[in-house]
Amino acid sequence: MTVPKVGFVSLGCAKATVDSERILTQLKAEGYGFSERYEQADVVVVNTCGFIESAVDESLEVIADALGANGRVIVTGCLGAKTELLKEKFPNLLAITGPQDCEAVMAAVHAEVPPRHEPFYHLLPPGGVKLTPRHYAYLKIAEGCNHKCTFCIIPTMRGRLVSRMPSDILGEAQSLVEAGVRELLVVSQDTSAYGVDQRGQTDLATGKALRPHITDLARGLGELGVWVRLHYVYPYPHVDELVDLMASGLILPYLDVPFQHASSRILRLMKRPASGEGNLARVQSWRKKCPSLAIRSTFIVGFPGETEDDFAELLDFLRQAQLERVGCFVYSPVSQARANSLPDPVDPELAHARRDELMALQADISHARLARRIGSRCTVLVDEVNGAEIVARSAGESPDVDGVVRLPATEGVAVGDRLSVEITGCDAYDLTATLLEFEP
Numbered sequence: 390m391t392v393p394k395v396g397f398v399s400l401g402c403a404k405a406t407v408d409s410e411r412i413l414t415q416l417k418a419e420g421y422g423f424s425e426r427y428e429q430a431d432v433v434v435v436n437t438c439g440f441i442e443s444a445v446d447e448s449l450e451v452i453a454d455a456l457g458a459n460g461r462v463i464v465t466g467c468l469g470a471k472t473e474l475l476k477e478k479f480p481n482l483l484a485i486t487g488p489q490d491c492e493a494v495m496a497a498v499h500a501e502v503p504p505r506h507e508p509f510y511h512l513l514p515p516g517g518v519k520l521t522p523r524h525y526a527y528l529k530i531a532e533g534c535n536h537k538c539t540f541c542i543i544p545t546m547r548g549r550l551v552s553r554m555p556s557d558i559l560g561e562a563q564s565l566v567e568a569g570v571r572e573l574l575v576v577s578q579d580t581s582a583y584g585v586d587q588r589g590q591t592d593l594a595t596g597k598a599l600r601p602h603i604t605d606l607a608r609g610l611g612e613l614g615v616w617v618r619l620h621y622v623y624p625y626p627h628v629d630e631l632v633d634l635m636a637s638g639l640i641l642p643y644l645d646v647p648f649q650h651a652s653s654r655i656l657r658l659m660k661r662p663a664s665g666e667g668n669l670a671r672v673q674s675w676r677k678k679c680p681s682l683a684i685r686s687t688f689i690v691g692f693p694g695e696t697e698d699d700f701a702e703l704l705d706f707l708r709q710a711q712l713e714r715v716g717c718f719v720y721s722p723v724s725q726a727r728a729n730s731l732p733d734p735v736d737p738e739l740a741h742a743r744r745d746e747l748m749a750l751q752a753d754i755s756h757a758r759l760a761r762r763i764g765s766r767c768t769v770l771v772d773e774v775n776g777a778e779i780v781a782r783s784a785g786e787s788p789d790v791d792g793v794v795r796l797p798a799t800e801g802v803a804v805g806d807r808l809s810v811e812i813t814g815c816d817a818y819d820l821t822a823t824l825l826e827f828e829p
């Protein structure tokens with residue numbers, strides 16, 4: 390009997406990757422196979438991104454290619470929330486579903502290619518189908534967002550914050566660990582807001598009284614004995630408790646805090662959460678509590694109304710905050726975002742020049758921060774072993790977004806191994822190291 394095959398394209402951020410993994414897991418459980426080419430698939434699913442214009446363009450291009458090569462296409466994900474746009478551009482799509490709607494995608498797949506009758510749950514890899522390497526996995530703890538940042542339309546696409554219950558998250562994390570995952574990357578739109586929609590609820594599903602709160606959840610995840618890394622944390626006062634967990638070694642001393650700007654005027658125009666003027670003091674107090682803390686952040690330059698003074702304030706913040714890892718984007722209008730109607734747009738050429746200036750400054754800061762680690766020892770997790778070298782990461786580097794630690798190729802080292810190393814050198818992004826010993 391031939392196995393019905395699905396062609397699957399996953400675009401977008403880590404949160405979209407988790408949605409893709411859920412759909413892929415369900416497809417596999419129901420006996421579907423996966424096709425490496427559009428032409429050989431019985432149906433194609435495209436999980437899209439709709440955040441910024443370039444991501445929308447990429448999604449539209451992929452949908453057009455899939456329609457051209459195959460013709461039977463289901464669209465899901467953030468761009469799926471823009472039904473009218475998709476219907477107008479591609480009237481022949483089989484179905485359009487919004488983000489995190491696994492059930493609707495499955496219904497559309499069933500309508501086009503019915504599943505085989507025997508269930509295949511026993512063939513599922515433990516931990517489900519993953520798009521990441523076997524040794525790390527994204528763990529999505531909540532959907533949606535209660536904020537209204539003026540440059541963002543995610544709350545319109547993904548809805549308000551809905552936190553998963555702690556027993557559900559801890560159960561998934563436990564299965565991932567049993568399947569060989571050694572690093573859990575906690576993601577959501579606003580990780581520090583986890584549980585605020587469930588305030589007062591207690592989760593009794595495991596026989597323990599679990600409180601849906603980020604500190605308790607991080608503690609529970611840390612107790613699983615693998616690396617736990619937090620992404621998309623906003624600088625609320627209760628983040629101090631998370632930094633305490635980092636200082637105690639229970640979770641990785643790493644914080645991804647998307648500050649986006651430092652000028653309080655611009656932060657107010659952006660309507661950023663936790664955008665008070667105390668961010669620098671907060672960074673300094675976190676470093677005091679946990680000196681090994683690595684902070685990653687992203688910034689937007691050229692936001693409407695950004696003056697030379699605002700930009701100078703941002704550069705000054707970076708000089709003082711001494712963040713380890715920084716990404717910077719030039720503001721680009723997102724269709725239907727409220728920021729589009731703000732006055733005083735910044736000339737794109739000036740915005741690009743500001744980004745270059747910021748990144749040049751940050752390259753020096755990052756280099757200096759990394760250089761402080763030369764001669765120190767740390768644990769790394771191996772991501773890649775090729776002929777010439779081993780590519781790994783320490784607590785200070787998250788996959789895909791930060792730099793790496795490079796070591797000379799050594800016999801017996803495999804992907805997913807934990808090694809004790811000594812840092813020997815660096816540039817502005819990556820570190821070099823030598824192997825000291827294998828760790829359990």
Ligand code: SF4
Nearest residue numbers: 534536538541543578
């Ligand atoms: S916090 Fe702001 S930028 Fe992040 S998803 Fe929510 S509205 Fe968008």
